Every structure is written in C-alpha cells, then in structure tokens.
Amino acid sequence: MTLSWMAWTWPTAIFFITIFALLIGMGVWEYAVPGGSPRVGILRFETTRGDRLFVSLLGSAFICLFWLGLVGPSLWWALALCLGYALCVFRWV
Structure with a gap:
C-alpha cells in the first residue's frame, strides 16, 4: 500500500488511524454503557468520557x-509522557 498520493508517511497514517480507533472505541463504550459517566474532577466542572x-x-x-x-x-x-497524562486525565479530571 502506497501513501504517496497525499505525501503521508506511515507514522502519520498510524497517528490518524489511532485517533479514529479511539473515537470508534469511545462510541462502542458509550453504546455499551450509556451516560458517559459524568463527574466533577479537579477542574471543578462536570466532564464526560468524551x-x-x-x-x-x-x-x-x-x-x-x-x-x-x-x-x-x-x-x-x-x-x-502523553500516555501518563491521558491516564491521569481519565482518572482525576
């Protein structure tokens, strides 16, 4: 598979595939457990999983x-560092 039609590299393609997979995963999670688990974290406003x-x-x-x-x-x-940050956001925000 060649990605030369848009001057993409494999790392760029993997990046966007990962973002797309995260969005699909969040949609499946929301379908399986509706409601989004709203809560108030350290930022002091209500956030959902999204x-x-x-x-x-x-x-x-x-x-x-x-x-x-x-x-x-x-x-x-x-x-x-980004993975650690994301874990902290999902845990405490």
Missing part, C-alpha cells in the same frame, strides 16, 4: 509540541 478524551488529546498535542521545541525530534519519551 470530554476527558478531548482534554487528553489536546494536552498530548501540546506536550509533543513542547517536546519538539525543547528536546528534539525523538518523541518516544514524549509518547510515554
């Missing part, structure tokens, strides 16, 4: 941008 996914994706984007600006192009440690 809100927490959005906050974790947005925060992860900023973590990666700061990592690129301050450390360099190797993003493996930034990925680990």
Whole structure:
C-alpha cells in the first residue's frame, strides 16, 4: 500500500488511524454503557468520557509540541509522557 498520493508517511497514517480507533472505541463504550459517566474532577466542572478524551488529546498535542521545541525530534519519551497524562486525565479530571 502506497501513501504517496497525499505525501503521508506511515507514522502519520498510524497517528490518524489511532485517533479514529479511539473515537470508534469511545462510541462502542458509550453504546455499551450509556451516560458517559459524568463527574466533577479537579477542574471543578462536570466532564464526560468524551470530554476527558478531548482534554487528553489536546494536552498530548501540546506536550509533543513542547517536546519538539525543547528536546528534539525523538518523541518516544514524549509518547510515554502523553500516555501518563491521558491516564491521569481519565482518572482525576
């Protein structure tokens, strides 16, 4: 499979496939357990699972941008940091 029609690389394709899979997974989770589990966390406003996914994706984007600006192009440690951040968001936000 060639991705040259859009000048994509495999890491870029994997990134967007992962985002798509997360959205599908959240849809299945919502279908299986409706309601979104709204709760008030450390931000002091009510969030649902979808809100927490959005906050974790947005925060992860900023973590990666700061990592690129301050450390360099190797993003493996930034990925680990993003996963830890997402776990903390889903646990406490």
